[in-house]
Amino acid sequence: EPEVTQTPSHQVTQMGQEVILRCVPISNHLYFYWYRQILGQKVEFLVSFYNNEISEKSEIFDDQFSVERPDGSNFTLKIRSTKLEDSAMYFCAREKTASSTDTQYFGPGTRLTVL
Amino acid sequence: DAKTTQPPSMDCAEGRAANLPCNHSTISGNEYVYWYRQIHSQGPQYIIHGLKNNETNEMASLIITEDRKSSTLILPHATLRDTAVYYCIVRTGNQGGKLIFGQGTELSVKP
Numbered sequence: 450e451p452e453v454t455q456t457p458s459h460q461v462t463q464m465g466q467e468v469i470l471r472c473v474p475i476s477n478h479l480y481f482y483w484y485r486q487i488l489g490q491k492v493e494f495l496v497s498f499y500n501n502e503i504s505e506k507s508e509i510f511d512d513q514f515s516v517e518r519p520d521g522s523n524f525t526l527k528i529r530s531t532k533l534e535d536s537a538m539y540f541c542a543r544e545k546t547a548s549s550t551d552t553q554y555f556g557p558g559t560r561l562t563v564l
Numbered sequence: 565d566a567k568t569t570q571p572p573s574m575d576c577a578e579g580r581a582a583n584l585p586c587n588h589s590t591i592s593g594n595e596y597v598y599w600y601r602q603i604h605s606q607g608p609q610y611i612i613h614g615l616k617n618n619e620t621n622e623m624a625s626l627i628i629t630e631d632r633k634s635s636t637l638i639l640p641h642a643t644l645r646d647t648a649v650y651y652c653i654v655r656t657g658n659q660g661g662k663l664i665f666g667q668g669t670e671l672s673v674k675p
Binding site: 453482484486488491492493494497505507538540542552553554555556557558560 | 613667
């Protein structure tokens with residue numbers, strides 16, 4: 450199974466601050482995803498990203514969120530002004546082709562704590 | 565919403581086979597059945613997936629009924645490290661298809 454790396458493993462921030470979560474790419478994986486999991490709740494889809502564009506986003510992914518892959522390097526999730534309810538585990542997932550015959554591989558996650 | 569139904573919890577004795585059921589009665593013809601598991605708050609781990617034929621890999625076997633309305637994940641010799649939440653997911657056939665997680669089945673493997 451391909452290894453997916455995320456940084457940082459844990460981020461503590463004050464409410465209203467901006468945070469950037471990073472996912473390290475694998476060269477032949479073209480599709481990227483962000484999911485989140487609030488403590489004790491389901492894993493929820495946030496956004497999918499392909500060819501430097503958002504493919505799909507959920508209702509959770511509002512104007513406070515953005516994603517990018519600057520210069521083909523790390524895939525990032527930015528939260529502009531964090532709220533208490535943004536506290537969660539954030540998982541990056543990657544995939545080669547995003548077809549139903551392929552597989553999404555998840556990273557270990559970043560635990561975001563908003564105080 | 566998730567298109568699958570799973571029992572919330574199951575127990576299994578260590579060394580025995582764990583059989584985890586999943587109902588997906590509204591599955592479409594081009595949708596695959598995926599199984600992932602999550603140990604504590606770690607990232608979901610891919611186990612296996614299939615369309616209509618039974619599948620087997622080094623981790624598990626997937627048995628899909630002929631009408632494709634249900635499936636069973638089989639861990640042939642469960643160990644304590646298999647204790648986790650297991651998710652059955654039906655995935656759309658479109659490119660960039662998201663995974664929609666339900667509540668899953670919490671499997672407890674006991675000595």
